[in-house]
Amino acid sequence: MKWTWLHRLASPPYVYALAARLTPWFAWPAALLIAAGLWGGLVLAPADYQQGDGFRIIYVHAPSGWLSLMVYTIMGVAAAVGLIWRIKVAHAVAASCAPIGASFTFAALVTGALWGEPMWGTYWEWDPRLTSELILLFLYLGYMGLRAGIDDTQRADRASALLAVVGVVNVPIIHYSVTWWNSLHQAPSVMRLGRPTMPPTMLLPLLLMLLGFTLYFVALLLMRLRSEVLARERSASWIREAVSA
Amino acid sequence: MREFFDMGGYAAFVWPAYLVTLTVVVLNMVWARRALARSRAEARRRLDRRGEQP
Numbered sequence: 001m002k003w004t005w006l007h008r009l010a011s012p013p014y015v016y017a018l019a020a021r022l023t024p025w026f027a028w029p030a031a032l033l034i035a036a037g038l039w040g041g042l043v044l045a046p047a048d049y050q051q052g053d054g055f056r057i058i059y060v061h062a063p064s065g066w067l068s069l070m071v072y073t074i075m076g077v078a079a080a081v082g083l084i085w086r087i088k089v090a091h092a093v094a095a096s097c098a099p100i101g102a103s104f105t106f107a108a109l110v111t112g113a114l115w116g117e118p119m120w121g122t123y124w125e126w127d128p129r130l131t132s133e134l135i136l137l138f139l140y141l142g143y144m145g146l147r148a149g150i151d152d153t154q155r156a157d158r159a160s161a162l163l164a165v166v167g168v169v170n171v172p173i174i175h176y177s178v179t180w181w182n183s184l185h186q187a188p189s190v191m192r193l194g195r196p197t198m199p200p201t202m203l204l205p206l207l208l209m210l211l212g213f214t215l216y217f218v219a220l221l222l223m224r225l226r227s228e229v230l231a232r233e234r235s236a237s238w239i240r241e242a243v244s245a
Numbered sequence: 246m247r248e249f250f251d252m253g254g255y256a257a258f259v260w261p262a263y264l265v266t267l268t269v270v271v272l273n274m275v276w277a278r279r280a281l282a283r284s285r286a287e288a289r290r291r292l293d294r295r296g297e298q299p
Contacts, residue, residue: 047253053254054258054259056252056259057259060265060266061266100273104269107266110265114259115262216270216273220277223281224277227277227280227281227283230284230285230288239291239292243288243292
């Protein structure tokens with residue numbers, strides 16, 4: 001087994017070129033999946049027997065919530081890799097994740113509030129799931145604020161990576177909050193052991209949206225990764241090629 | 246059609262939720278493109294400052 005491909009992934013010029021090439025391969029399938037998911041979720045899926053058409057918020061709420069957790073996990077792992085092996089590209093990945101994750105955490109919180117009001121009778125409750133998700137937003141914002149406050153990129157990378165790694169403990173807390181504590185929030189209906197609790201006509205659009213959002217995140221990550229890699233590169237002559245292209 | 250937009254009486258919650266999420270989706274693309282353009286401009290300035298030596 002050759003490990004050269006792994007080494008190449010730590011090389012900024014290779015990553016820059018690869019990211020540019022791969023972006024459309026994630027962006028276009030994501031657009032198609034999201035379009036299909038919206039059609040399925042808003043038009044084809046039947047109304048819920050308890051929540052009527054109000055349940056359709058799930059098709060934007062669950063993918064946003066899923067991204068908020070997945071992106072943070074990737075950010076934490078990338079930050080740890082950057083800290084341990086001192087790989088610039090890994091720090092660049094972590095830095096690219098933060099604004100994307102923060103925005104989808106915001107979307108998850110707002111859509112959750114809009115779902116909570118008609119179903120629970122309140123936009124907000126200091127409930128374990130809601131509170132831990134809000135803390136996630138603050139972790140993202142803290143990470144970004146910390147980076148913005150340090151001029152030297154290398155120092156910013158190391159300091160913010162520490163915060164990102166420590167914050168990872170919040171991810172399982174959010175995920176399991178609905179089973180550990182008595183939460184207003186419903187238990188998982190897709191990502192659970194055994195079968196999902198929805199009929200296929202409701203479930204399929206949700207799966208399309210989840211996959212679409214995930215691919216869209218990869219496309220965004222690849223675009224942001226290019227700018228972060230460029231910002232970290234000082235002396236290399238490949239910048240000239242990258243910039244002139 | 247009217248029925249569709251009414252969302253069984255939940256229009257005031259469903260449509261804002263979709264609007265917020267789609268805004269976040271679109272803004273992410275705008276921000277990512279802008280960040281890339283900014284980094285490229287910044288890199289070009291660094292090259293110019295150093296002259297043409299590699």
